[in-house]
Amino acid sequence: MSARAGVDVGGSGVRAVVEFATGRRRVRLTRPTHRRATIDGASVVEAAVEAVTQAADAEHPPRLDAVCVGTTGLPGLIEDPAAIAAALRDRLGARRVMVAGDALTTHLGALGGRPGVVVAAGTGVIALGTDLGPVWNRTDGWGHLLGDEGGGAWIGRRGLAAALRHLDGRAGGSAPLAAAVATRYGEPAGLLGRVYNGDSPSFELAAFAPAVAEAAHGGDPVASGIWRDAGERLAESAVAAAAGLEPLFSWGGGLFRTGNLLEDPFRHAVLTRVPAARIVAPDGDGADGALRLLDHPPVTRHAGPFLHASGFDDA
Template identity: 50%
Template sequence: MSFAGVDVGGGGVRVRIEAGGSSAAGDDASPVPREEGRVDLDRLAARITRVIEDTVRDLRIDRFFGMAIGTTGLPGLVRDPSTLWRALRGRFGLGALVVTGDMVTTHVGALGFQPGVVVAAGTGVITLGTDLAGVWNQSDGWGYLLGDHGGGAWIGMRGLQAALRAHDGRVGGSAALLAHLTARFGHPSELVALVYGSASAAHHLASFAPYVGEAARDGDPVARQIWTEAGRQLGQTAVAAAAGLEPVFSWGGRLFDAADLLMEPFQNTVRTLLPGARFRPPRGTSADGALALARAAADGSVAPHHPYVYVFTEAAQPIGGSAQPSGRSAGSAVDS
């Protein structure tokens, strides 16, 4: 039997394929396609198709018995998840499709199907605290202009602001970050034109986060402070999502690759606010979580009784999901 897990976030599209005893992985790092601020599902379906076709080129797969897609923007910025079912069902002979938020696939990837809190941090930030039954606590996920505190775009933006302060001669600037800005973007005016003229400004801002990391590791105090504050912000977001749950925490997303800069302030903040907190290293990635959901969808064990998960099958109309979630939050997982 063949299964496909798809992770759609600010870093692009990543897939995991399992077919009998074989497995494969592929990705496309282009920004998520959008139209009027929402995820463009028709274009996204075409991109998912291309990535999967490239990934399975050397595998003999007739159909996928289960596929799961964890996407940024759900709920809130995904108008009609059934668009993905209609676009992908015939092409891949789908037996079942789960469409869910990438915070759900990150949670499943990190903790399996166990309760707890998982911080998903990449270009943006969204945190989900859930027992996969009655508790569904979302924290942050409001996009780079209104939230996503501590995420890649947040770090990159603050690094660029410090660089521009140095360019102007203002207090609080960083000559090290200005040097990285010039090497990465050219003159500051080129950066301004790129960011303000872009349909994916968060993507460009987040691309500077690794340079802020490099400056921090080289001893730049401004860059180091940015990462420390990012960890604190992520810790506060995690604790906010823990209501009604055992204090078990994990994490996911490429931002945590900078564990040397992020993990200590993140965990210290959580422990300060919630002294009984316990941390579990993630078992896998969001793409791994999507693959686990694809297997569960194929055997009918995915419960679509909450607003973050839509389930489509050959023999039934789509079940589960709603236009806006009930409970604590109706936010959108923007570029996490």
């Protein structure tokens, strides 16, 4: 049976679309995919194969004609995308394999091949402004210690810090967030242990972002301020990535699913900086973008470090 798959491997979850002659099947799995803050190829491969297998509703990995995996860590943190491509070829039998940065697959999912800027905000953040031709502007994507400003780990970290500030009696503390920490972790020592001694600090931090959303919806001004700041930071990254492009903006990644909390300040902050901006809701997600990328191998001529392709005639 002829089949192709698009996969999006994020910091806290995986999405896959498998396209059969008879139609598409989708799956979304939530789990920490990157341990110890490093991104290793083996875990990307495992996550992708598992998601494709589930999306195909099969017991064993299906045999595919082509597969494209978009993942965090590209460009920059993944040392050898060719090794990931080779492993995917072996495990899924696909002749045509692409390994792309999730900035690229999210862009293609959101804007469907149109030039513009897409900010991908999940656990981490990366913005890509591109015309899929000569212009490739990438901003942020520097990880939870050095950047990813406005992303899930950033929001969770700010929320947890505000909870601890409240416990200390320091300025800027939040009682509702302190209550959320107590519910989730018990004593602060439980929180410290999970964040500092756990396998994936960024996953642990991002896991608190929903509690920050809940507190904001409940009217907590500290929590609301964190989401406003996040929208502002994401807008800064998006606007910086728009250099040399028509000002068309969209987004992807799990974080924007919190709705108005993030979307409103993001829109406002982009329009403040670029009054002519057009801001559109995304057409599809990173898995859709990965599938679309399989149809557009000419992109590979320009995508540089965002893409490793093998088995494509003009790759």
